[in-house]
Amino acid sequence: MTLSLFIEPDLDFVAQINSDAGLNLKKCYQCATCSVVCSISHDNKPFPRKEMLYASWGLKDRLIANPDIWLCYNCGDCSTLCPRDARPGDVLNTLRKMSIQEYSKPAAMHRLLNDPWKLPWLFIIPALIIFTMGLITGLMNLSPGGDRIVFAHFFPVPLIEMIFIPLSLGVTLVFFLGIRRFLMKMRNSYTGLGKAAPAPFDLKLFLITLITQLPPIIKHERFSECSENKGRKILHMMVAFSFTSLAFVAGAFVFALYVLNSHGPYDQINPVKILGNVSGIALIAGSLLLIRERRANARQTNGYFDWYLLGLALFLGITGMLTQMLRLADIAWAAYPMYFIHLLFAFNLVAFLPYTKLAHLVYRTVAIAYYHYAKEEK
Numbered sequence: 157m158t159l160s161l162f163i164e165p166d167l168d169f170v171a172q173i174n175s176d177a178g179l180n181l182k183k184c185y186q187c188a189t190c191s192v193v194c195s196i197s198h199d200n201k202p203f204p205r206k207e208m209l210y211a212s213w214g215l216k217d218r219l220i221a222n223p224d225i226w227l228c229y230n231c232g233d234c235s236t237l238c239p240r241d242a243r244p245g246d247v248l249n250t251l252r253k254m255s256i257q258e259y260s261k262p263a264a265m266h267r268l269l270n271d272p273w274k275l276p277w278l279f280i281i282p283a284l285i286i287f288t289m290g291l292i293t294g295l296m297n298l299s300p301g302g303d304r305i306v307f308a309h310f311f312p313v314p315l316i317e318m319i320f321i322p323l324s325l326g327v328t329l330v331f332f333l334g335i336r337r338f339l340m341k342m343r344n345s346y347t348g349l350g351k352a353a354p355a356p357f358d359l360k361l362f363l364i365t366l367i368t369q370l371p372p373i374i375k376h377e378r379f380s381e382c383s384e385n386k387g388r389k390i391l392h393m394m395v396a397f398s399f400t401s402l403a404f405v406a407g408a409f410v411f412a413l414y415v416l417n418s419h420g421p422y423d424q425i426n427p428v429k430i431l432g433n434v435s436g437i438a439l440i441a442g443s444l445l446l447i448r449e450r451r452a453n454a455r456q457t458n459g460y461f462d463w464y465l466l467g468l469a470l471f472l473g474i475t476g477m478l479t480q481m482l483r484l485a486d487i488a489w490a491a492y493p494m495y496f497i498h499l500l501f502a503f504n505l506v507a508f509l510p511y512t513k514l515a516h517l518v519y520r521t522v523a524i525a526y527y528h529y530a531k532e533e534k
């Protein structure tokens with residue numbers, strides 16, 4: 157029996173990978189050193205050698221629907237030992253970026269987010285939206301006055317809700333549709349060549365797998381498996397946990413406002429306030445240390461996509477802390493504008509979440525859950 161295999165290479169896809177961070181897929185001569193050193197590679201799955209081959213063949217569909225690329229934490233072990241400097245770790249990083257671009261629609265948002273020349277628009281657009289909303293509703297008060305600085309007098313909570321609640325719902329919808337596309341693609345292609353068609357998707361089993369996979373993901377267990385970049389685990393955890401606890405702090409203040417009818421500003425010794433301050437400092441320190449670590453790591457290439465998220469995290473933390481310090485120092489002329497700038501960074505973070513590197517938190521979690529779900533299913 158003759159088995160015919162037709163391959164439709166996507167040459168644009170190959171060119172896109174090669175243009176990202178100066179990669180060159182032709183360098184790979186399939187020696188498999190990367191698969192030998194990679195801690196997540198299995199005997200029957202030569203990872204990431206297989207992915208390097210698929211990438212050089214331009215098999216886009218096979219790669220962006222492949223949950224395996226999300227198991228890699230870009231430790232850099234394979235790139236360090238690759239005899240041809242083909243940088244498989246960076247290729248996988250690029251593939252993950254391209255997956256996010258494939259699933260989070262519309263594509264125009266990625267063009268906006270991935271072009272450094274368009275960076276000013278990422279702040280001009282939110283500024284126009286926030287100002288317009290403030291002026292249309294008449295809620296924004298450009299000269300709040302008063303004996304002490306109260307940000308709610310300048311930018312009341314209902315105005316924040318009017319902007320951020322629809323924004324959050326829109327982002328949730330983009331993620332929902334993106335995850336649906338991602339799951340369907342994985343479902344259709346992950347079975348691989350010559351394998352049977354998948355059984356109907358078992359949502360209950362998938363959700364159970366997702367929940368059981370959360371603890372190791374939160375604990376960053378896979379980071380510990382790599383030897384090259386072990387120090388990155390602590391820094392990554394610092395940034396990830398700061399984001400999470402800052403989101404918790406924001407939620408706690410909303411709860412205090414609506415359920416307990418308690419208005420800020422709160423004492424510095426308030427436990428939630430302390431958590432907010434510690435998280436803010438951890439966010440700044442974690443971002444700075446990650447930037448330093450990435451700059452020092454010659455075996456890991458970072459593109460604008462990587463730097464953008466780190467810059468955003470850093471300035472979100474800095475503007476948040478400065479806002480508070482200026483309020484405590486009672487410098488109203490600087491505190492209110494700084495608060496507005498902080499709001500722009502917060503808007504930026506939420507609105508562009510599905511299109512920035514932060515989206516990998518969602519897609520990676522889904523991919524890992526699907527990887528284990530597929531094993532359970534078999």
Ligand code: SF4
Binds near residue numbers: 205238243
């Ligand atoms: S990426 Fe490097 S280590 Fe991996 S198969 Fe290709 S040449 Fe060998």
Ligand code: SF4
Binds near residue numbers: 228229232235
């Ligand atoms: S970067 Fe690390 S985890 Fe990723 S493929 Fe290379 S060795 Fe494996």
